[in-house]
Amino acid sequence: MRTLLEYGWGTLLPYALLLLLYWRLGSAPQLPFVASASLGGLLLWACFYRHYRHVADTPTATTRAAAQGYTECYGAAAAPGGKPLLSPYGKRPCLWYHAECQYQGREYQQRHRESHRSDDAFRLLDQRGEVVVLPAGALVDSRHQQRWRDGDYRYTEHWIAAGDPLYVLGELQRAGEHPRRQDFRDDLQLTLNQWKDDQHTLLRRFDRNGDGQLSAEEWEQARQAAQTQVQAMHRELAAAPLGSQLQQPADGRPFIISWRSPQDTARRLRRLAWCHAALATLAALHSVKLLLH
Template sequence: MRQLLEYGWFSLLAYPLLAFAYWQLAVAPPLPFVLLASGYGLLLWAGFYHHYRHVADTPTATTGAAAQGYTECHGEAAAPAGHPLLTPYGKMRCLWYHAECRYQGRDYGHPASEQHRSDDVFRLLDHRGEVCVYPAGALVESRHRASWHHGDYQYTERWIAAGDPLYVLGELRGGGQRLQRDDYRADLQLTLNEWKADQRGLLRRFDSDGDGHISPQEWESARQAAHQQVQSLHRELHAAPQGSQLQRPADGRPFIISWRKPHDTARRLQRLAWSHAAVATLAALHSVKLLLH
């Protein structure tokens, strides 16, 4: 679901694509396409509206006055100490990136695509102080995007740069606090749920025999990898110096990172929700009309 939400306005392109598919397959009855459009619209309406309500209903706090728990902060993105982060293909200096390489040649035995996403910590600064942001598991809307072709490959990168406006809605925890066993279990389950939702990525990483399915042995390998990822995150949290961290909520509530202001983020999510609701409603009415005839 997070992958669909990250497409933003591009998620609306599914409707003309469905219409084009029906036009290409004119011999097929229209009802399955209409029902598919209605179901897709309802799914995306529910997701965007759920996120909109949390953004709209959570007051913005300054870093110096924010209470621990579910909160939102707005400020400026800043780099942590250490080596600069670079995007994998364009080598752009950044704080966070999502990169994808798609093969567009004619060799069908070639992997279709590969994706990379950074989970390195960065900082949010405002006039009252700073917090560390751990972006693992976040729905991210970045300000910068680049796409280009090279040979049979298309490269696409999105990234957050130092100095960008930064809005984060997530769980605020105190620096260096002792995490509980329940926190670990919740983070592990959220990680596994995200991996299961991205079946293509799951197969790419763990389908070692290439049969297109995850066997019990391969799933155990995925579980071990998830354990290692969560353990690494918790070690960073334990070792964190003074200050606080904004991270993925353990209870599954939305974790959002954006370059927009809080009000603009809420308004964008609201418009996306009702756009999908409108199309889903029209498709549902049309499906009823087709059934009655």
């Protein structure tokens, strides 16, 4: 399905090939080809329609307000920093690429095809913040593509560039969530236990009368000091920006990256789904006609 989404309307080309074979067969058995077109069209309709429903039914959220879990964001693509990524053949600066090289000369022994796809992280920016995108396993519909020949080799590159519109539907994970009340209690207890393990330091700090043990009043002072320390630590955590990343869902739901808006992505998937459904229906009707004759 990853390749199908990248090719888009190119997924309709097999029907033309089957039609050509059907026409060239003449009086030979035609039912297997028609039945294959019907079954293949039905499977492609199911794939595209499933993805369309996920895109259409998932509300778009800003990067700051997006809840953890399955969600979609829309903004602009941005580089993550560090050394820029380059496409393998055209050496174009990019954030993601899918590149192929195919030998098309006459020597059969040299015929081969190699493919490269990047999985480096990049960023999605909107007016409220940013989120890191981990593209491994994604169905990518990129804005840029180029094909060219060099001698007996044909090269194809698809890529996402910095500044491109970017839509991502996937699993949102957050790192550095703000501490909860239970987290505060757990950290307070952990701090007190650590202080108890170091009795020498504990007595030096809070044994005011020097009798070698802590009274109830001195222990309460130690507890308040621990509480102040944990509160300061949690204030720093609350002030720190949340780190978020969109990645492939673990439950098998679609992970889609596209340069189109959410509405355009849904519209494109819906049209592809119903085109395949219509062609599958026509092929099925013709199969019935062949069986009846």
